[in-house]
Amino acid sequence: QSSVTVYGKIDAGYSDRKAEGTSGTEAKGKSIAFNAHETSRWGVRGTEDLGGGLKANFVIETQLGDDNSNSAATLQGTLPVNDEALGGRALWAGVSGGFGEVRVGYQNAFSKDYVAGFSASGGSNVIGDPTMAAGRAVEKTARLGLLDSRYTAVSYASPAMSGFTVKAMIVSDKQDSDNTTAAKKDAKGQEFALQYAQGPFAAAVAYGSYEVSGVLPTVGNMSVTLADSALVHEQDLMSIYASYDLGVAKLFAKYGNVESKQKGGSATTDGEATSTVVGVRVPVGNATFIANYATGDYESLAGTTKYDDSGYQLGLEYALSKRTKLYGIYGKTDTDITATTKEKDSQVAFGLIHNF
Amino acid sequence: QSSVTVYGKIDAGYSDRKAEGTSGTEAKGKSIAFNAHETSRWGVRGTEDLGGGLKANFVIETQLGDDNSNSAATLQGTLPVNDEALGGRALWAGVSGGFGEVRVGYQNAFSKDYVAGFSASGGSNVIGDPTMAAGRAVEKTARLGLLDSRYTAVSYASPAMSGFTVKAMIVSDKQDSDNTTAAKKDAKGQEFALQYAQGPFAAAVAYGSYEVSGVLPTVGNMSVTLADSALVHEQDLMSIYASYDLGVAKLFAKYGNVESKQKGGSATTDGEATSTVVGVRVPVGNATFIANYATGDYESLAGTTKYDDSGYQLGLEYALSKRTKLYGIYGKTDTDITATTKEKDSQVAFGLIHNF
Amino acid sequence: QSSVTVYGKIDAGYSDRKAEGTSGTEAKGKSIAFNAHETSRWGVRGTEDLGGGLKANFVIETQLGDDNSNSAATLQGTLPVNDEALGGRALWAGVSGGFGEVRVGYQNAFSKDYVAGFSASGGSNVIGDPTMAAGRAVEKTARLGLLDSRYTAVSYASPAMSGFTVKAMIVSDKQDSDNTTAAKKDAKGQEFALQYAQGPFAAAVAYGSYEVSGVLPTVGNMSVTLADSALVHEQDLMSIYASYDLGVAKLFAKYGNVESKQKGGSATTDGEATSTVVGVRVPVGNATFIANYATGDYESLAGTTKYDDSGYQLGLEYALSKRTKLYGIYGKTDTDITATTKEKDSQVAFGLIHNF
Incomplete structure (x- = not known):
C-alpha cells in the first residue's frame, strides 16, 4: 500500500x-x-517493485471542474466527453524495467504529451493555440486541427539511449458516449515517436496513421467531424517539436500536419490541416513571461473550403512556491474562412493553480 | 504530498x-x-506552507449515496443536480495568512454553512426544518424557502479579531445540468457576513443580493422555480444566527428572510419568504437529545398565493466514539396553502454515521 | 486518519x-x-477502534473502466447501471466485534461473493460461466440466470465458530436509473447463508427470497426482465458452493436454482433456472492453469420457452508478484433455445492485472 x-x-x-x-454574431x-x-x-x-529490476506501475486520473459547468471549456462549448468519469483522463497499468516501459x-497519444510539453504556455487552454482544445471553436467543426x-492503447517506450x-x-x-449525444467512434491505428533530450535541447517527432469511423472521431492529436458517419477515413499525422533553454529564455516550436481521406471515396469534409506554433518563456525572479504565436490552415480535399488561422497568447505566471502559482493570460485567434468571412475569438483569464 | x-x-x-x-393524495x-x-x-x-506565514489550501469534496438511488433525498424527489460529480460538493483552491483567507x-455560500452550523440537528436532512433541503417538497415548488x-465564487474571510x-x-x-432536465441558471451577486464566537456564545449575520435567471435558479440559501425563465430576478437575502452553550444544553436560533422581484416587471411566482427555527441539544452521557421547532411563510407579490409552515424535529444521537454515532430522528411539517389546503409531510429515520 | x-x-x-x-446473425x-x-x-x-473490542468499518468502492466505453462488458452490451458512480460497487458503514459484524x-449479496469466491476462474467476466455477468447475453433477456x-441492505455475519x-x-x-433508460426496480427480501471453512475444505449455502417489481429487477444473484412491469414477482433463490484444495490442484463446484412467480397470476416470462459449474485451478510455479465447465437451463412457467446452456472457460494466469499477474483466457457458451435454435458465444481475452 505504501506505493x-x-x-x-x-x-x-x-x-x-x-x-x-461570421456575420457580426457574437457569443x-x-x-x-x-x-x-x-x-x-x-x-x-503507484509503483510496485517486482524484483529483477522490474516494476509494475499504474495511473488512475480524472478531470475536475467541468461538471460544475463553470469550466472555461464548458463556457467555450468544447467540453470533452466523459473526461470526468473516474479514470477518464488516464487509466492504465504496465510494467517497466531495463527494456523500457509498456502501458x-x-x-x-504521444503527440498529446508533446503538444503540451513543447509549448511556451504549457499547452494553455486559452484561445490562441490551434493545436490545443480551445482551437476547436464550435463554428469550425468542419476543419481538421491538431488536438x-x-x-x-498499448504503448512502448524504450529506455533513453x-x-x-x-x-x-x-x-x-x-x-x-452514453450521454445525450449519440457520439460513437472507432479508431484503429498506430503512432510512433522519437524523442531526444540532452542538456538545454529537446526535440521530438511523432507519426500516426489511423482508420476511423463514427460520428465524432478524434484521432492522434487531430479531430474531424465526418459528414458521412458510416464511412471509414484514413488519417495520417506528422508532427515535430523542439525546445532550447538559453537560460535567460526558453524557446519552443511545434509543427503538425494532418491529412484525412475517405477510404475508397471522397468526403467533402475531409482535407488537410497544418499548424505551426513558436513561443518563448522568460523567467524574471518568481515571475515568468509567456508568449506564443501560431498559424494554421485547412483546405478540404475538394478545395472548396479553406481556413486560415493566426493566433497568439501573452501570459504571466507568478510562482508562490514550486507547487502554487498565480497567472494571467490573454489569447486571440483570427480566422479567414474561404477568403470571404472573418472570425475573431479572444479570451482573458486569470487565476490560481495549486498542484498537490 | 504529505499534506x-x-x-x-x-x-x-x-x-x-x-x-x-392537497386532496388526500399520498406519496x-x-x-x-x-x-x-x-x-x-x-x-x-491539503495545505502547503508557502513561507512568510502564507499557506496554499485546497478541497475536493464529493457527495455519496445518491446515485444508488437510495438516498433519502432521492426518495423525497429533492436530489440536487450534479452533487455526485467529483468535486461536486466543493472544489476550490486558495491562500491563507495573516490577512485572512481567500478561496x-x-x-x-456563507449562509449555507451557518444554516447547518446554527442548527440543533446539525442541519439534518429530515423533514421539519424549512431552511434545509427536505423543506423543498415537490408540491411546493412555487414557494421561496431558505436552502x-x-x-x-471568490470568497474572503478576515482573521478573527x-x-x-x-x-x-x-x-x-x-x-x-447536462443530464435529462434542461436546468440552467445564471447567478451573479455577492454575500456578506459578520460572525462572532467567544466562549459559549456564537452568532452570525449574512446578507446576500443576487441577479438570477434560468429555469431553476438557486440563490443564496434560497430557491425559487421561475415560471418565466427568460427574465432576470433580483433576490435579496438576510439571515441571522445565534447559539449559546449552557453546558447542560446548547440553544440555537436562526431567522431568514428572502425576497425575489422580477427586474422591470412582476412575475406571479415571485414573492417573499421568512423562516424561523429554534432548537436545543441536551447531552446526557454518550447520548444527545435534539429538538427543533420551525415556522415559515411565503406570500407571492400579487398576494394570491400564501404558504404557512410549521415543523419540528425530535432526535437522539448516541456516540460510539468521536467519529461514529447512531441516530434516530423524527420530523414533521404542516403546511397551510392559501388558507384553503393543508399538507402534511413526515419522516422517521435511524442509522449509523461514521466520519473518517 | 491513519485507518x-x-x-x-x-x-x-x-x-x-x-x-x-438465432438465424446466422453475428455480433x-x-x-x-x-x-x-x-x-x-x-x-x-477504513477501520476505527471504538474500544471494548468494537470497531467501526467502512468501504467506498467504485468500478473503473466502463465509462471509457472500452470495457469488455460494454463491448458485450452488458454494462451494469451506475456502477461507476462514486461508491457504486460498495458503500457501507458498520460495526464489528465479538458478536460478529453488521453492515x-x-x-x-452473499451469493454474489460466493459465486466469485467458489469459482476456478475467480468469477471471470469472460463468456462461459452462466452465473457471471457475461452469461447475460442480450439475446437471452427472457431467461432467468444466476447473476x-x-x-x-442491512447484513449480519456471525463470528466463525x-x-x-x-x-x-x-x-x-x-x-x-437516472440515465437514458427508464430502468426502475423495487426489491424487498432477505438472504441467509451458512458458510464453512476449515483446512483445505470450504463450503457455503445461500437462500434468498424476494418480492420485486419494475422494469429491470435484479434479485439475489438472479436476473429477469419482466414483461409486465407493474406486477410484483416472488423470487426464490437457493445456491450451494464448495471448494477443496488438494495442493497440486484446487477443485470448485457451485450449483444454483432460482424460481420466479408472478404474485397472484402467471407472467409468461417467469420461470425456473438452474446452473451448475465445476472447475479446477492447477498451480505450476508462477503459472496457474484454470478450467471451468458449466451447464444451465431455463424453462418458463408455461413450458413454452426453454434454454439449455453449456459453457466452459480455459485460462492461464502468470504471477509477476502477489499483486500483479498476466492472464490469457478463452470462454465459450452454446445455447439451445426451445430445442429449435442454437446460439454460440465465445470470447478470448488476455491482459495485465495489477492490484494496489
Missing part, C-alpha cells in the same frame, strides 16, 4: 471569452471558472 | 417518509437509505 | 468476442479493453 500516491491540480480563476462569428461567456489555463485533475498512481489501457487525445527514446503505440479504441 | 488528507462521512440507515398532498417512500440525517461525502484536502472555486447552496470575523463573497456562477 | 486505505485493481488488456445469433466486438477477466475498481476503506448500506448483485459462519441480510432496495 500509492494521491496527486492532482486545481486551476480556479476567472475567464472572459468573446467570439465574433460571450464569462464567469468564475475552472481550467482556463491548465486542466484541474485528481489522480492516484496498457486508457492513455495519452489532444486519449486512447485505449544517448538522449534518444523510441516510442510505439497500438490503438484499438471504441468510444460510445 | 494531502483523505476524509469523509457515511450516513447509512433507514428512512420512511409520508407526504399527504410514500421507505427504504434502507443514505443521507437521511447527515450527508455522506468523500473528500481530499477561489466551487464553495458553500443550502454552492457557487463558483476579538471574536469577530468579516466575510465577503463574489458569485459569478453559470450552471447547466 | 484510511486507498486500494484497487486495474485489469487492462485485449478482448475479442463473437456471438452467433462482434474486439478492442483493447478493460475488465475482460477481473473487474477494475478503486476504493477507500448498513450498498453491499454485495451478481448489490443492494442497499468451529469453522462455521452464519449470515443474514435484509434487503430494501429502490433503484431508479
Whole structure:
C-alpha cells in the first residue's frame, strides 16, 4: 500500500471569452471558472517493485471542474466527453524495467504529451493555440486541427539511449458516449515517436496513421467531424517539436500536419490541416513571461473550403512556491474562412493553480 | 504530498417518509437509505506552507449515496443536480495568512454553512426544518424557502479579531445540468457576513443580493422555480444566527428572510419568504437529545398565493466514539396553502454515521 | 486518519468476442479493453477502534473502466447501471466485534461473493460461466440466470465458530436509473447463508427470497426482465458452493436454482433456472492453469420457452508478484433455445492485472 500516491491540480480563476462569428454574431461567456489555463485533475498512481529490476506501475486520473459547468471549456462549448468519469483522463497499468516501459489501457497519444510539453504556455487552454482544445471553436467543426487525445492503447517506450527514446503505440479504441449525444467512434491505428533530450535541447517527432469511423472521431492529436458517419477515413499525422533553454529564455516550436481521406471515396469534409506554433518563456525572479504565436490552415480535399488561422497568447505566471502559482493570460485567434468571412475569438483569464 | 488528507462521512440507515398532498393524495417512500440525517461525502484536502506565514489550501469534496438511488433525498424527489460529480460538493483552491483567507472555486455560500452550523440537528436532512433541503417538497415548488447552496465564487474571510470575523463573497456562477432536465441558471451577486464566537456564545449575520435567471435558479440559501425563465430576478437575502452553550444544553436560533422581484416587471411566482427555527441539544452521557421547532411563510407579490409552515424535529444521537454515532430522528411539517389546503409531510429515520 | 486505505485493481488488456445469433446473425466486438477477466475498481476503506473490542468499518468502492466505453462488458452490451458512480460497487458503514459484524448500506449479496469466491476462474467476466455477468447475453433477456448483485441492505455475519459462519441480510432496495433508460426496480427480501471453512475444505449455502417489481429487477444473484412491469414477482433463490484444495490442484463446484412467480397470476416470462459449474485451478510455479465447465437451463412457467446452456472457460494466469499477474483466457457458451435454435458465444481475452 505504501506505493500509492494521491496527486492532482486545481486551476480556479476567472475567464472572459468573446467570439465574433461570421456575420457580426457574437457569443460571450464569462464567469468564475475552472481550467482556463491548465486542466484541474485528481489522480492516484503507484509503483510496485517486482524484483529483477522490474516494476509494475499504474495511473488512475480524472478531470475536475467541468461538471460544475463553470469550466472555461464548458463556457467555450468544447467540453470533452466523459473526461470526468473516474479514470477518464488516464487509466492504465504496465510494467517497466531495463527494456523500457509498456502501458496498457486508457492513455495519452504521444503527440498529446508533446503538444503540451513543447509549448511556451504549457499547452494553455486559452484561445490562441490551434493545436490545443480551445482551437476547436464550435463554428469550425468542419476543419481538421491538431488536438489532444486519449486512447485505449498499448504503448512502448524504450529506455533513453544517448538522449534518444523510441516510442510505439497500438490503438484499438471504441468510444460510445452514453450521454445525450449519440457520439460513437472507432479508431484503429498506430503512432510512433522519437524523442531526444540532452542538456538545454529537446526535440521530438511523432507519426500516426489511423482508420476511423463514427460520428465524432478524434484521432492522434487531430479531430474531424465526418459528414458521412458510416464511412471509414484514413488519417495520417506528422508532427515535430523542439525546445532550447538559453537560460535567460526558453524557446519552443511545434509543427503538425494532418491529412484525412475517405477510404475508397471522397468526403467533402475531409482535407488537410497544418499548424505551426513558436513561443518563448522568460523567467524574471518568481515571475515568468509567456508568449506564443501560431498559424494554421485547412483546405478540404475538394478545395472548396479553406481556413486560415493566426493566433497568439501573452501570459504571466507568478510562482508562490514550486507547487502554487498565480497567472494571467490573454489569447486571440483570427480566422479567414474561404477568403470571404472573418472570425475573431479572444479570451482573458486569470487565476490560481495549486498542484498537490 | 504529505499534506494531502483523505476524509469523509457515511450516513447509512433507514428512512420512511409520508407526504399527504392537497386532496388526500399520498406519496410514500421507505427504504434502507443514505443521507437521511447527515450527508455522506468523500473528500481530499491539503495545505502547503508557502513561507512568510502564507499557506496554499485546497478541497475536493464529493457527495455519496445518491446515485444508488437510495438516498433519502432521492426518495423525497429533492436530489440536487450534479452533487455526485467529483468535486461536486466543493472544489476550490486558495491562500491563507495573516490577512485572512481567500478561496477561489466551487464553495458553500456563507449562509449555507451557518444554516447547518446554527442548527440543533446539525442541519439534518429530515423533514421539519424549512431552511434545509427536505423543506423543498415537490408540491411546493412555487414557494421561496431558505436552502443550502454552492457557487463558483471568490470568497474572503478576515482573521478573527476579538471574536469577530468579516466575510465577503463574489458569485459569478453559470450552471447547466447536462443530464435529462434542461436546468440552467445564471447567478451573479455577492454575500456578506459578520460572525462572532467567544466562549459559549456564537452568532452570525449574512446578507446576500443576487441577479438570477434560468429555469431553476438557486440563490443564496434560497430557491425559487421561475415560471418565466427568460427574465432576470433580483433576490435579496438576510439571515441571522445565534447559539449559546449552557453546558447542560446548547440553544440555537436562526431567522431568514428572502425576497425575489422580477427586474422591470412582476412575475406571479415571485414573492417573499421568512423562516424561523429554534432548537436545543441536551447531552446526557454518550447520548444527545435534539429538538427543533420551525415556522415559515411565503406570500407571492400579487398576494394570491400564501404558504404557512410549521415543523419540528425530535432526535437522539448516541456516540460510539468521536467519529461514529447512531441516530434516530423524527420530523414533521404542516403546511397551510392559501388558507384553503393543508399538507402534511413526515419522516422517521435511524442509522449509523461514521466520519473518517 | 491513519485507518484510511486507498486500494484497487486495474485489469487492462485485449478482448475479442463473437456471438452467433438465432438465424446466422453475428455480433462482434474486439478492442483493447478493460475488465475482460477481473473487474477494475478503486476504493477507500477504513477501520476505527471504538474500544471494548468494537470497531467501526467502512468501504467506498467504485468500478473503473466502463465509462471509457472500452470495457469488455460494454463491448458485450452488458454494462451494469451506475456502477461507476462514486461508491457504486460498495458503500457501507458498520460495526464489528465479538458478536460478529453488521453492515448498513450498498453491499454485495452473499451469493454474489460466493459465486466469485467458489469459482476456478475467480468469477471471470469472460463468456462461459452462466452465473457471471457475461452469461447475460442480450439475446437471452427472457431467461432467468444466476447473476451478481448489490443492494442497499442491512447484513449480519456471525463470528466463525468451529469453522462455521452464519449470515443474514435484509434487503430494501429502490433503484431508479437516472440515465437514458427508464430502468426502475423495487426489491424487498432477505438472504441467509451458512458458510464453512476449515483446512483445505470450504463450503457455503445461500437462500434468498424476494418480492420485486419494475422494469429491470435484479434479485439475489438472479436476473429477469419482466414483461409486465407493474406486477410484483416472488423470487426464490437457493445456491450451494464448495471448494477443496488438494495442493497440486484446487477443485470448485457451485450449483444454483432460482424460481420466479408472478404474485397472484402467471407472467409468461417467469420461470425456473438452474446452473451448475465445476472447475479446477492447477498451480505450476508462477503459472496457474484454470478450467471451468458449466451447464444451465431455463424453462418458463408455461413450458413454452426453454434454454439449455453449456459453457466452459480455459485460462492461464502468470504471477509477476502477489499483486500483479498476466492472464490469457478463452470462454465459450452454446445455447439451445426451445430445442429449435442454437446460439454460440465465445470470447478470448488476455491482459495485465495489477492490484494496489
